[in-house]
Amino acid sequence: MSENNLLLAFYGDDFTGSTDAMEALASNGYRTILFLEPPSPEMLENFKGIQCIGVPGTSRAKNPEEMEQELRPVFEALFKLRTNVIHYKTCSTFDSNPDVGSIGKAIEIALDYTEESQKTVPLFVAAPPLGRYTVFGNHFAKMYDTVYRLDRHPTMSKHPMTPMNESDLRVHLNKQFQIPKQIGLMDVVELSGAYHNVKEVYEQKLESNDGILLLDALDDIHSQTVGRLIWEKGQEGLRFVVGSSGVEYALTAEWNRQGLQATRNNNGQTKIPAANQVLVVAGSCSPITKLQIETASEEGFVGIQVSPQDIINKEELPKNLLEKAIKHIQNGKSVILYTAQGPEDPAIDETRRLFDEMGIEKRESGELIGSQLGKWTLEIIKATNIRRIIAAGGDTSGFVTKELKLFALEMILQVDPGVPLCCGYSSDPIMNGIEIALKGGQMGSPDFFVKIKEA
Template sequence: MQDNELLLAFYGDDFTGSTDAMEALSRSGYRTVLFLEAPSADMLKRFEGIRCIGVAGTSRAKNPEDLGQEVKPVMEMLSQLPVGVIHYKTCSTFDSSPEFGSIGEAIRVTLPCFEKQETVPLLVGAPALGRYTVFGHHFARYDGEVYRLDRHPVMSRHPVTPMAESDLRLHLQKQLDVRMELVSVADLQGDAESAGRAYREKLQSKPGVILFDALDDATMRLTGQLIWESAGEGLRFVVGSSGVEYALTAHWSEAGIRKADEQASPAGAGIVPAERILAVSGSASPVSQRQVETAIEQGFAGIRIQPECLAEDGSLPEQLLKEAIGLLQEGRSVVLYTALGPEDPAIAATRRAIADRGIASSQAGEHIGRQLGRWTKHVMLEANLSRVVIAGGDTSGFVTSEMGIYGLEMALPISPGAPLCKVYSQDERMDGLELALKGGQFGSPDYFVKVRDAASG
């Protein structure tokens, strides 16, 4: 498997999560390009020295039927590539439910693409991001503290996929009725031989899913070895967070598996600070709230997007966009935002306005994202911007689909899970744009300021 041109291919269930996986690979030296749809062979040939590819999707925001229609053809295509591991990338807080973003449904529609595979390895923990799994229960860092998932201040109250169960096996069982096994931290405390023996003993009973605990760098490196070796034995389809990428790259580096060609031109070369940027936030998380507020305190002009604008049928809110363009042309950075935190009354008002338009609640996220995408592209072109930030995992996917982009590559790390990327587009006005996509839970309070000031050394 070491001689494969491609080591790994992944599908990400939202855009910010996809850039998170790309970052984990790229920072370890494995050049990765993220596409917005399954790439053709000709498209892959345009990039020299790539070792991994990704396809950014929006399945986390979809009901099971729509999710299956999006995921299945992409995973079928990826399964046919000469690549070691095929990864369905989930959020590191396992955001999902039977109704939205069902990880169980993703497994159900994908597994038939791998005819001889009966068990799916699952790794959700990512210690580098403050995500841990211990004896099957998942924990996540927030504001300097680590919380069990069902007691997490944000995830336990998520407006779409609230996490009421910390045992990932029980949570997933509500979406996929199969027997599950666990490779626990106790199994991973020994050397590779003893851990491998425990893993293969559990595989002998042919569980539908086998979950790996994740606690520290040592368990991640060992898990990466077990996943890589079992992929060579037929278990190529893997599910989980960017912990999969962190684990695999830790093993690849130790095993001396070749990284990107040294002669490949780095996407982050020659990047200078931006004089002004546009930030667009469709996230209602407390983390995004602090980022918007901090940006305004640091000199960004803040413009709240009114619910009735979001509910419109595609027309441009001329006054709002004119204000944003004018400020940018004056040299100010601008942040457009839909809400400030989960308690903002604008959230309920937006839902009412969208319902009044006859738009189903299941389509609200896509409707808002596409609105913001059209507006972002309009402002960017009118103000001649070279750098843009989009906040919100679901928002980012629909925004970028409206911007005429076909690929992204990490240019610079900004905050774990939320790098600055270089854009590839057939539209020369968009090609080379610097774009940062961040999920609701990622980034420091001054994230927008850091993106504006980012430069290569």
């Protein structure tokens, strides 16, 4: 363990993915705080017993130039920490392309800060607990009861910003480097068997590879093996790793195997009263979010669709929309503000048309939608003092959280895999202690909104 007791520091390329990584750590008993900016030593002192920290960001929605501006100060701060592993956390469906959320660009930036001894970057995207698998370099993702190859996934193959049309992660990633890199593979066969044999193969591949090494995983045993490999090499200076929250699941398995002392004995669960009311703001157009809206509406939630005109009007608050939401909350109802119901909603085309007319690029749409929803959420909270919020959509969650002026998040309750309920910390007394769940578009069960209300 490092001198300041930090086992791991990570940056998440979106907010929902960052809470997913936090859940993987906290549910195993390792106290984890997400700081919206890299924390100073003084800030860390205010949170006793931290073993892991994360910095959630929005690089998944940015172009390469914007990623430079966001990531360099974060990497500079994280690499100064005395911690064994530094993780660039990606989505478990590897959402990215050369122009938006380039994981290749993030790796190129990080290599300016890694130790000279680190020639190769381990890449681990599989997360079996979340239904994400990598087999012979090809990635698969579960949706409901079916596992799909990534390029045939009903949601990810049609993602509005980063459609995944390639399942081989090596091919997909190599398109994102200015100069193609050597991307090796340690497959499920090589990861199976006696650990000393697996480790020997791993070290040989690290030595012969001067670029990226992708690691497969089909089950928890493969994941545990990967966690041991990453942890042991991290203590030797190979600290930087890229991948999904599968990295956190893998590392906690190794830490638990070693018996590293955890700060909590309740697996991150805290007894909290049911909220009776929640406010949902949804910028996601995924079919899963659509089903969650429909299920919640059947259970008495009031759905209010945001018009495209309200989204593009940055000068004025949508008074009628806010008054309607506030009135329903004051009357005891839970409210959902949503931009679209699923990928076929006509509002999507209308919003894109208006964005085109205003010269707003496609990659900027997520920030505008999320920021607007965040501003409206803040107004509703001030008017009603509602204390439990759900933000649906990876990009939406990041920009909503920033507008709420929170400086840190901590998991207080597991609900569905990868989407915990969190406590928000703020210097603003109105916002301090707010309960918030950040949900990626393809995450959560159909009754997720109802579960959060009744948790």
